[in-house]
Amino acid sequence: MRAMVGIDESDESFYALQWFLDNLFPDLSAALSAGLLTLVHVQQPFQPYGFPAARPGVAGKTFYPSTVVADSVRKSQEQTSAALLSRALQMCKDKLIKAESLILEGDPKDMLCEISEQMNVDLLIVGSRGLGKIKRAFLGSVSDYCAHHAKCPTLIVKPPKEASNNK
Template identity: 70%
Template structure:
């Protein structure tokens, strides 16, 4: 069995990974491999090429490639840091590999799952209410309805 765990900087995604390692992966050696997937969204500050920032009436400024390169490097470092923490949770318990992609997390997790032909997609839940979920969207809800594999949504324990 192959599984993917969606990882971001949230406590909920790390809880989902920890839960899966403890309750799924440690019991009997399955899955054979887990993929830790981190999706970072394209920079909203500079957008996609060509990037243009309005600087005044009739004037448009294009950020230098140095600024874009610096921002990309910072995003890559943040992604590497997040996945490094996730790999520590997996160490000595399950074989893990990592993948970093850019795009909308809900779309990319479904695409990665299909492309890698996985059996199970595991995502954490932030526990948004109906109203917040309607406005903010829900990665776990979207994946549950659109992924072509089984989806496990791990909810964190309720805080009393």
């Protein structure tokens, strides 16, 4: 059996991982052999946008960030991703569970569904921000999308009651 947990910068994703480790992993430990728990973080691709030049008398000119700026942003994204996955891997290590990590680039909802299918995942675990229907309609929901589009069973772990009341 192979399980995958989606990790992002939200407390809810870490809560989902902790909930899985505390509640389901003990029952699945025989089925999940070493390295079959995968932690996935999907970072948004960096898009260097052009900005119109704001000098008087200069029409039609556009300023694009330098490659130094673009490289700096990419490096910062990589460091953030590594830090998130390091925290998640430490949670697994604290429970004496071996896990692997994966950093992808793209739209999180699409990439989680794609990689779970490519890796023949048996269970996809994602956190839920606890958004209401209106906020979910405008902001979108990775967990809702995965529940409807992933080819494997998807476990959506809701935040604790007191945390969801603060939203």
